[in-house]
Amino acid sequence: MSQKQTVIIFGATGKTGTSVVNGLIDSHKFNVVAAVRPASKEKPEVEQLKSRGVEIRHIDIETVDDSTVDALRGVDVVISTAYYTTIPAQKQLADAAKKAGVKRFIPNDWATPCIRGIRKFYDDKGAIQDYIREIGLGYTFIDVGLWHQAIFPPPDKSQEQYPGQFERSRIIYGDGHVKSAFTDLRDIGTFVARIVDDPRTLNQYVFVWGEEATKRQILDITEKARNIKIVPTVVSPADAEKQLASARAAGGISQILFEYEYSWWVRGDNIIENAKKPEYGGALDARELYPDIKPRTMIDYARSFYSNSS
Template sequence: MAKQSVIVIGATGVTGSSIVTGLLENGSFVVIAGTRPSSASKPRVEALKARGVEIRIIDLENWTVDQIAESLNGVDTVISTIFFAEIPRQKLLVDACKKAGVKRFVPDDWATVCVRGVRQLYDQVILFDNSEWRSSRIVILVLSQKLAIRDYVKEIGISYTFIDIGWWMQLTPPLIDIKFPLPVMKKAMTSRTGSGNVKCAVTDNRDIGKFVARIIADDRTLNQYVFCWSQEVTLNETIALAERISGSKIDIENINADEMAKLVKDSSDKDRTATEYVYSLWVLGDNTVENAKKEEYGGALDARELYPDIGKELKTIEDFAKEFYSK
């Protein structure tokens, strides 16, 4: 039986790299990386070649639908993990998937559960100069026009799977050791927001590929929304865990719900990316497994229920904390 061919667009990024690794380790796929022309000879792309990954050039910025479709020839599944500012260009990719006869399209979601009207960048596009974001070590999980892309996928009539993975363990306070390009982001993401007792579903970003390999091989997930998660935690639990493992008292600023709501209201468009996420996660409590299954949140299938044995493969927040504090 022929292996399913899968192209990962954005394969050298954090999410894309995790997916490529998961597919390769699974062994049931022909793995292809879609890269822009300017990146084709970069070391990270060469490293993919060395791992047996086929490289195809795809230029969403300058190519026509026909040109993109040609690069998708013979591909069964297309997985998008492109840079967030380029997400609106996925409409071209959707058109190309239909033209090329792709059997399943997975758009660039990979984030937290939400509903309309909570996160501006969940609902619509905010344009700004992204040069400082590209040079930063932080990866901002923005879903620009996420719902619009999902609507377009359904409208055009191609088969799909929508996948969210909750909040990264790597960005769960106070287990953070990265540079923030904006002061408001550091404040919002390194504080005890609200009561500290709101549950949030988290996943180690290195485990994303383990879920994806299962999902795209599963007919039950075709034309469905799937929510992946490793564990549900609260801020108070993560703070206590960090203090226990590090052996040190951690100084945490407290921001109550009203203060956080004001911070969101007063944020600029660029700052709002972080503040709305934090408000959604730790005050409103949107990002839970229970919510993901609700119709108003998309009616997701629970990946942990689909694959009950996957739990033994996943890192816990304690695993991550031990690794973090051993550095």
Template sequence: MSTLPTVLVFGGSGLTGASIVAALLEREEFEVKVPVRPSSINKPSTIELQKKGATILPFDIASSSSDVLQEFVSGADTIICAIVFTQLSLQYKLIDAAKSAGVERFVPCDFGTPGRRGVRKLHDQKLDVREYVKASGIGYTFIDVGFWYQLHLMYTDVKKAYVPWLYEASRYVYNGGVVKTAYTDLADIGKFVARIVTDPRTLNQYVFAWGEEITQQDLLKYAQKYGNPNVEIFPKSTTDLESLIAEAKEKKLGTLAYWDYHYSMWVLGENTVEMAKLPELGGALDTRELYPDMEVRPLEDYAIEFYR
């Protein structure tokens, strides 16, 4: 029987979750368990986690009663949530169960960019969860990571765009493109989290992890250097972006979250370590100060791979 502390990672088969699970297993300091819906047990992503050493547990949080959920999380030292953003509300009953079961540390599903209330609906939902966590009295750590390298380089090849409209939208440059924003490589997210959840300094704290702070002008330089030297950009103003947000709200378009992020990052400049440290944004601890020995992947390194 393992004597290592147990970490339950909900959403462990997703992109963020898989990065976290891999890093936890690599440190060999934890027994890592990943609840997975029974219908997803045989998916390649689940099988890959099992091969790496994670214990896969068939479990559906959405259909579980409070008593069943409390029994399920009993014995866990730490719970990390990396669930899909459409299921954030499931965390409320998970927090109650974790508190009743004596879980020592709860990490809700954040892993995004810092910011004020009233700018992004999704971020407001995450802030609501944080308030509930604090009110519950359970030990916690809130973790933001800026924006992923993997999601924000400018597309110079339409075939690489996740969806067609991103091919052009990725090259919208706001107000000259000189505002800084923080980025982290997906693999480094897991490495940061694995350090954070064993650090007593981060208990009951908000933590900001980041790799680099760059501007849209920097993104353009990488696109020109490694993608297409004649890449076309589309200059936009704050008013242009506000119009896109208003249209998305009126027509209930799925692009709203994307434009909200752009407004927060490129207009308000909220996604920086300096902003995250402000008391009104949470008073974050800086992982680059907590772990000065940690090496992060440079964005340019990823850009070379991306454009190749």
């Protein structure tokens, strides 16, 4: 029997991190370690990880030093799913991983395909990818499309997954027939466990997705699941361009969110056909790599979500 790989996750108690931890544990193929800030070591979420057999190592991703290198020794794979403000700190973390002998580094991508120059946040993540390649550290870059959990209109604002979701989820840009790719958050970890254990994915970009749909199809699913009629807000392409300019002028989270919307629903970047193109990174298709994994469907998620939200 081959020795289990040791995988350490930064951001293990977040939404993506939780899915990744679940997938790794359920596979029974890895020694799972969570990197936890010293200030967070007593949190209930950390205690829960311990109770599941996850080893805890006290590392602050934003204060990388020689002790970080020591903490990463013996680790085969580093996975970052930490909060988005820690994106720049991954350069120092990659340096520490390289010194510690880590074989594969999976940075904090977990989003949607694009090309450079469209989304500043994508470019910021791209700079980390460039650096990882530059220092010769083994890597896998993973995008996952949009979550099922974030695309359906919440019944009320209290159930938003991100700021403005209640209003944004009811907006259609143009004719509403631009497709995007989607993945159930719970399926991400299942795919990641396979990707990490697969030599074919080393030094590759992998796109995880379940299905593709247009905004009109999403609203149609919503109407059927809730037995209601939704009147969408229609935004013309010209108005979308104006909103994009305003968001970029405002900067910050406004820019991040609207550049995503523009990429998904106006440009149509977020589809597997694009992800495979060289200019998008030349992704491997996770569904082709692992055809035995059956992703959860959007319609099944919607039925469950709305039945539990009523």
